[in-house]
Amino acid sequence: MTWAPKIVVEPRIERSRSLLFLSPMAGLAAGILLGAVGLEILGIRSGAAFLAILRAGFTGGPYSLSDTATKACPLILCALGCAVAFKAQLWNVGAEGQLLVGAWAATGIATFVVPAGAPSVLMLAAMAAAGAVAGAVWGAIPGLLRARFQTSEILTSLMLVYVAVHWNNYFIYSAWSDRGFQMTPLYPENAWLPRLGDLAGEAPAFSGMTLHAGFLAALVAAGWLWVLLKRTRFGFELHVSGLNIKTARHAGMPVKRNMVLAMALSGCMAGLAGMCEMSGVVHRLQENFSPGYGFTAILVAWLARLNPAAIVLVSLLLSGLLVGSKQIQPSGIAMMLQGVVLTSVVAADFFARFRIRFEPGVQEEA
Amino acid sequence: MSPAFFENLFAAGIARGTPLLLAALGEIVAERSGVLNLGLEGIMLASAMTGVAAAHAAGPLAGLAAAVAVGAAFGLLHAFLSVSLRCDQVVTGLALVFVGAGLASVGGAPLVGLSPAAPHFAALPIPGLEDLPFFGPVLFSHSWLVYLGFAAVPVVHYFLTRTSWGLAVTACGEDPMAALAVGVRVARVRYSCVAFGGAMAGLAGGTLSLSVTPGWVDGLTGGQGWIAVGLVIVGGWRPLPAAAGAFLFGAIHRLSLDLQGTGHEFFQDPNVGYFLNMLPYLSAIVVLVVASVARRQAGAPASLGRS
Numbered sequence: 001m002t003w004a005p006k007i008v009v010e011p012r013i014e015r016s017r018s019l020l021f022l023s024p025m026a027g028l029a030a031g032i033l034l035g036a037v038g039l040e041i042l043g044i045r046s047g048a049a050f051l052a053i054l055r056a057g058f059t060g061g062p063y064s065l066s067d068t069a070t071k072a073c074p075l076i077l078c079a080l081g082c083a084v085a086f087k088a089q090l091w092n093v094g095a096e097g098q099l100l101v102g103a104w105a106a107t108g109i110a111t112f113v114v115p116a117g118a119p120s121v122l123m124l125a126a127m128a129a130a131g132a133v134a135g136a137v138w139g140a141i142p143g144l145l146r147a148r149f150q151t152s153e154i155l156t157s158l159m160l161v162y163v164a165v166h167w168n169n170y171f172i173y174s175a176w177s178d179r180g181f182q183m184t185p186l187y188p189e190n191a192w193l194p195r196l197g198d199l200a201g202e203a204p205a206f207s208g209m210t211l212h213a214g215f216l217a218a219l220v221a222a223g224w225l226w227v228l229l230k231r232t233r234f235g236f237e238l239h240v241s242g243l244n245i246k247t248a249r250h251a252g253m254p255v256k257r258n259m260v261l262a263m264a265l266s267g268c269m270a271g272l273a274g275m276c277e278m279s280g281v282v283h284r285l286q287e288n289f290s291p292g293y294g295f296t297a298i299l300v301a302w303l304a305r306l307n308p309a310a311i312v313l314v315s316l317l318l319s320g321l322l323v324g325s326k327q328i329q330p331s332g333i334a335m336m337l338q339g340v341v342l343t344s345v346v347a348a349d350f351f352a353r354f355r356i357r358f359e360p361g362v363q364e365e366a
Numbered sequence: 367m368s369p370a371f372f373e374n375l376f377a378a379g380i381a382r383g384t385p386l387l388l389a390a391l392g393e394i395v396a397e398r399s400g401v402l403n404l405g406l407e408g409i410m411l412a413s414a415m416t417g418v419a420a421a422h423a424a425g426p427l428a429g430l431a432a433a434v435a436v437g438a439a440f441g442l443l444h445a446f447l448s449v450s451l452r453c454d455q456v457v458t459g460l461a462l463v464f465v466g467a468g469l470a471s472v473g474g475a476p477l478v479g480l481s482p483a484a485p486h487f488a489a490l491p492i493p494g495l496e497d498l499p500f501f502g503p504v505l506f507s508h509s510w511l512v513y514l515g516f517a518a519v520p521v522v523h524y525f526l527t528r529t530s531w532g533l534a535v536t537a538c539g540e541d542p543m544a545a546l547a548v549g550v551r552v553a554r555v556r557y558s559c560v561a562f563g564g565a566m567a568g569l570a571g572g573t574l575s576l577s578v579t580p581g582w583v584d585g586l587t588g589g590q591g592w593i594a595v596g597l598v599i600v601g602g603w604r605p606l607p608a609a610a611g612a613f614l615f616g617a618i619h620r621l622s623l624d625l626q627g628t629g630h631e632f633f634q635d636p637n638v639g640y641f642l643n644m645l646p647y648l649s650a651i652v653v654l655v656v657a658s659v660a661r662r663q664a665g666a667p668a669s670l671g672r673s
Contacts, residue, residue: 332471339464
């Protein structure tokens, strides 16, 4: 007989708190490494690429921070929306579509409904309401179908993304097109969210910065959502529904109503993100204004384990990546890196859920 | 609308539906073994791109082989994450979509707008049968990949329902613990099924970029991977209904183009085109709802998606 250690893999009874934090970090590191390898294989010098990303996104002075925060705004809002849905085990994969219709509704208000002379507060409030409602409707549809018919919300919300793209295209290229160009007319002044750059008179350091008030709204939303999920009955009911829907039903919780509400709220946040991006950055409806915020938000929500504070942090990290990736061609790199990082973090999660032990054992000789 | 209109529509429907069919067949096998693979869209994109790249270098057959290999590789990765590491299958599937789509976008950038778009497979009419009225052009004047799709349906059906391997697959999907108890090597079966699913998705991607719409553009699949996932549900995890659905969707994809070509006033209005483009996706939603109402989802493998 010889001594040979046995490798035993067993599920952890209690998820180790330190590993809950360490494993995504390890996954992140592994993901970045794998991403670098992938880049090298594609013929792109990974060291230079990562340095460029870092500089553009984070370390290149206040302008890079402003750019990063500006990009983080829609990401935070979408990710908060995704977190609400994911908490109830509702996979809202269609946040991108909800963002698009939110942008569409906001554009409609700005261009056709509220006059250009109206006070800015009124205009922006109307746009926000429109964006929120449009997104909520777009999110409620898969929610309703799931609650009523048990149809997979993954597939329906995703199909609606493609529908939203074509819906917006109709207005961009045809109905609302600005003299035949591939965009709607520029927003009137009162539809622009105030930016740091507007304060250039008092503080010249801010001149040219694109960070807008939507970022503040996103932070407020994060706080509000934390309260909703942790301190209200609705949040509790969502949590229970997500863990075990039968238990929720037995406890008398209005499970179907909550499903629709959660998806509607999720869509509402994404719609607001669309409105913020319109009012804060783009100022007209056009195609491809979103580099996939709705999809990246899924990754953010998952990495942050649905915690609103962590969502803000992870959003800033990932938007830094998005800002920085503009420096490297081709543009699909950002998506690929996100995928590799997500895959690595998901894989690393294994160590948070399972424990590997080495047991001394003996092996019978044949 | 003349008979020629329907002839063209159905013929195009079958050709365009073939990638959907191939991907759906692979996904049926994977899901029957209990593993949900949502990464089909990403796998199809990556393999379509790889197929074009390899075809430019070494011809369409090499391109197809490369596409299948890429698909199988993604399938193995998903199997590793889902079966060995017991990760949440929805999240890993989504992650693969990111990776595949990003890879396709990055690797495909130099392939856009090349002329000729890609060395591709020409149509292979079956002599004799191709002259049949209506059925000739509709069924027998396609590339060999379409015929492969036709053949694959009964083969997969036979495999799943009449062989002991198929029984093992079904057992893994319904109750892996019971399967383990009677000696079925669940992990091995699931790995094989998911790798097969990935390979079929790769074949689908290759068919798309080397036969149906030769060449590469960013986002070539346009959501067909997701429709394939939906087809599995709609078809009740059975090959024949999934095939019918695939060809139906192929026809719907083509319908918007054909309607604009009929000369009817309403469809000539360019604005209508935007809404016609929504048709495949809206009908996918409708079909999914109908399938749910008809309780097709009750036919899901009991252990599907459980890590």
